[in-house]
Amino acid sequence: MEKVTTLFLKIAVILLGVPVLALCIFLVPEMANLAAKLLPEFAFIKYIVFIAFDASAIPFYFALYQAFILLRYIDKNKAFSDLSVKALKKIKYCAITISILHVLVWPLFYIFAEVDDAPGVIFVGLVVPFASMVIAVFAAVLQKLLKEAINIKSENDLTV
Template sequence: MERGTTLFLKTAVILIGIPVLALCIFLVPEIANYTAVLYPDHAYLKYLVFIVFYAAAIPFYFALYQAFKLLGYIDKNKAFSDLSVQVLKKIKYCAFIISSLFVLGLPIFYLIAEKDDAPGIIIIGMVLIFASMVIAFFAAVLQKLLKEAIDIKSENDLTI
């Protein structure tokens, strides 16, 4: 693959991380404070919002790092190696963790939506869950295909 293509993808990976960082810095505290305003008797909900979003940010950035590593392997012509399979496996697990965290946080979305009379908040939560599950399954399929391609390649190397 051309180096320009992977350079573009590496730039895209970095650009994907910047808005999420901005959301973590600016929007998550606002959501948490708004939750505390909606439910003053349940101040712990503020901390649950922080836990859900910041805990989801950790595997998100780890998955971005793994994607960056995968693009590095492609640059070095090591795309068809066990290293790439391991990277895809880690991305898959990160996506499952993110999805699980948002499933656990969905009751908080429900409470906010119920009090604020905004059912769109629940839809946003469901979209986050669905998107991370799609990424997890896509990474799982790619992992399986890459593993089969590596097996075929090693089999062909042995027969020649």
């Protein structure tokens, strides 16, 4: 049963990467062109949009890779190891990086909201940083719990 659930999670991790790749290929160039049209006085804004959104895909895919590795550790019964703690630590740092990149781009959402007179756009710009920080906090909590479980396990192994 355990192999089936980890297989399902591995497939889910792979499928999470597909829409982000599609967004990077199709939506980001459209957003960059829209930014250039809406703000012609800021010609460089097109490149900022490209860099910020495509650069945030790198830590996203690295975090997905680390999640895949973590699932492999679970399959090999190495879930309670320092390798799992390191994978969670990397996922945490990736989530923080994504959040920082999107917070740096958040003023662009404010500019778009001013140009289109749509204040809801500002809140849309906060979705990704907020979700990334939630993932970072969750990974940090799991990392701490896993460290404590490893310590308790090693203490129990020494008392026998």
